[in-house]
Amino acid sequence: MNPLTLPVPHFGRLCVDLRPLRVLLVDDQQLWRTVVAMHLSQEEDFELVGEAADGPAAVALAAAHQPDLVVLDLDLAGESGAAILEPLKAVSPDSQVVVLSGTVAVDEVVAAFGAGAVGYLPKDHPVGEFADALRSVARGRPLLPPEATTAVLAEFRRQSNRLTAPPPPPNLLSDRERQVLHQLALGRSNRQIGTELYISENTVKNHVRNILAKLEVSSRVEAVSRALGSGLISTPLGS
Numbered sequence: 001m002n003p004l005t006l007p008v009p010h011f012g013r014l015c016v017d018l019r020p021l022r023v024l025l026v027d028d029q030q031l032w033r034t035v036v037a038m039h040l041s042q043e044e045d046f047e048l049v050g051e052a053a054d055g056p057a058a059v060a061l062a063a064a065h066q067p068d069l070v071v072l073d074l075d076l077a078g079e080s081g082a083a084i085l086e087p088l089k090a091v092s093p094d095s096q097v098v099v100l101s102g103t104v105a106v107d108e109v110v111a112a113f114g115a116g117a118v119g120y121l122p123k124d125h126p127v128g129e130f131a132d133a134l135r136s137v138a139r140g141r142p143l144l145p146p147e148a149t150t151a152v153l154a155e156f157r158r159q160s161n162r163l164t165a166p167p168p169p170p171n172l173l174s175d176r177e178r179q180v181l182h183q184l185a186l187g188r189s190n191r192q193i194g195t196e197l198y199i200s201e202n203t204v205k206n207h208v209r210n211i212l213a214k215l216e217v218s219s220r221v222e223a224v225s226r227a228l229g230s231g232l233i234s235t236p237l238g239s
Helices: 030-041 055-065 081-091 106-114 127-138 146-163 175-185 190-197 201-215 220-230
Strands: 021-026 046-052 069-073 096-101 119-122
Touching (some): 046 055, 055 081, 069 081, 069 127, 096 106, 119 127
16 A cells, blocks of 8 residues: 555644644646545545635735645646745745646656645545545655655756756857746746747747757756756846
């Protein structure tokens, strides 16, 4: 049996206090939110304090309710769930965040843990086991299924090795590629980048492909990390 989803007594955080664990669900799929909300409503030690379909709504609800747990989909339509973590943790620093993904998107999971997430679950994780998984996080146990552990650790090692690589030459990227890379650093999707730079989504994809090849990386997160670390682009402080 998966050691991370072993059944545990349903007493929540009674060892700490008597109030239920307050949960915020962030996912752009209404059906998924409804199913999970219905399941948690049957558990006496959980209280659903809000549901959000996008980043701004999630941050606003987190600020208003200060949830104990946030369940955050990494695959939100039009935006990166990992990019939401920093502003969310800024307004609700004590919230424990568990991220979800339809696939093991290793670079996004690594970025999410780097931004403060404490757990990851695949989107197809049995809904009946969600409560126990969240209880585990509430007790301070990091949550990472065995099937994802090897891939995530390998990605951490790969990114660590990148830090020791010689910096890329300052003129490596074209002006347009720098613009696209800056937009990636802001957590924007291909569609959003195309709108911002007045180019097609296919053109954005081509630029991203060239950026990854020139920087000798395999993901957007690695590209942004290397570009920021080497000074190819400045730290994104605004839009």
